[in-house]
Amino acid sequence: MGAPKAITATAHKLARLFYLMWTTAGQYADPGLEVYEQQHRERMVKNLHKKAQSLGFDLVAQPTATEYVS
Secondary structure (H helix, E strand, O other), rough: OHHHHHHHHHHHHHHHHHHHHHHOOOOOOOHHHHHHHHHHHHHHHHHHHHHHOOOOOOOOOOOOOHHHOO
């Protein structure tokens, strides 16, 4: 799809942000990097689950170091 599709997607994103700023009188609150990273992680896990199911596998979540802290 290339550059034209990327340009259109970026323009659409900017238009949505501009509309949000205009309708809320500029009260935009940036959610922060942590929110983006969490959403990215959730999307990655969801895609992995779909791919594993299509190949006939089941994914089992392993506890991370942060889950052991009480």
